[in-house]
Amino acid sequence: MIKKKLRECLIKTFPKERIKNNIDDLKVGSFKKWDSLAHLNLLLLVEKKFKIKFSIDEMTSLKKISQIINKIKKK
Amino acid sequence: MKFHHIGIFTKSISYGKKQILSFLTVKNISKVYYDTSLGVKVLFIKDKSNIIYEIVSPLGKKNPVKKVIKENNNILNHIAYKVKNFDKKIINLRKNGFAPLIKPTRAIAFKKKRVCFFLTPLNFIIEIIEDD
Numbered sequence: 662m663i664k665k666k667l668r669e670c671l672i673k674t675f676p677k678e679r680i681k682n683n684i685d686d687l688k689v690g691s692f693k694k695w696d697s698l699a700h701l702n703l704l705l706l707v708e709k710k711f712k713i714k715f716s717i718d719e720m721t722s723l724k725k726i727s728q729i730i731n732k733i734k735k736k
Numbered sequence: 737m738k739f740h741h742i743g744i745f746t747k748s749i750s751y752g753k754k755q756i757l758s759f760l761t762v763k764n765i766s767k768v769y770y771d772t773s774l775g776v777k778v779l780f781i782k783d784k785s786n787i788i789y790e791i792v793s794p795l796g797k798k799n800p801v802k803k804v805i806k807e808n809n810n811i812l813n814h815i816a817y818k819v820k821n822f823d824k825k826i827i828n829l830r831k832n833g834f835a836p837l838i839k840p841t842r843a844i845a846f847k848k849k850r851v852c853f854f855l856t857p858l859n860f861i862i863e864i865i866e867d868d
Contacts, residue, residue: 696803698810701835701855717826717836717852 674703688725737817741788745804745813752791769845775799816863833857
């Protein structure tokens with residue numbers, strides 16, 4: 662369920678990219694448009710979608726989808 | 737929040753300064769500050785209407801300027817504000833959907849007061865500077 666919702670966030674943030682089903686190995690830079698600012702937009706969308714808040718440390722250190730998944734599980 | 741400056745990214749301080757001086761009447765120019773924590777060199781220019789422009793150029797290999805210059809995007813980079821209650825302001829900005837670009841960092845140009853950069857929900861960048 663987490664991965665499905667996270668994939669929806671990726672699709673919304675990067676509408677021109679074809680997001681594969683297995684998103685585990687994706688990270689900042691996986692697509693050309695996935696830069697630091699786009700990544701922040703993704704994290705904000707994740708916060709909204711999962712009704713959670715990341716700390717500043719988390720916002721500046723979560724760079725991989727696998728890390729985001731783990732963090733959501735702990736929230 | 738009190739407006740402080742507009743941050744402009746440039747390949748070098750001398751080039752940025754030359755360009756600003758070519759179209760503005762300037763009141764004051766600061767010294768150049770070298771900030772290894774933030775990876776930038778900065779210079780402040782105050783114009784006749786008391787608007788302060790912060791000219792920001794790269795310092796070291798790991799810096800936030802290089803990519804911006806290369807992509808020619810976000811050159812007019814950020815608007816900076818001085819804030820009282822820095823910690824409370826950060827919590828408040830986070831509540832309102834502002835995303836931090838870096839952890840709060842002490843800035844050489846502001847007497848080692850803390851600064852933090854946020855992407856606003858309107859998709860532009862602001863800097864907050866800890867005020868006395």
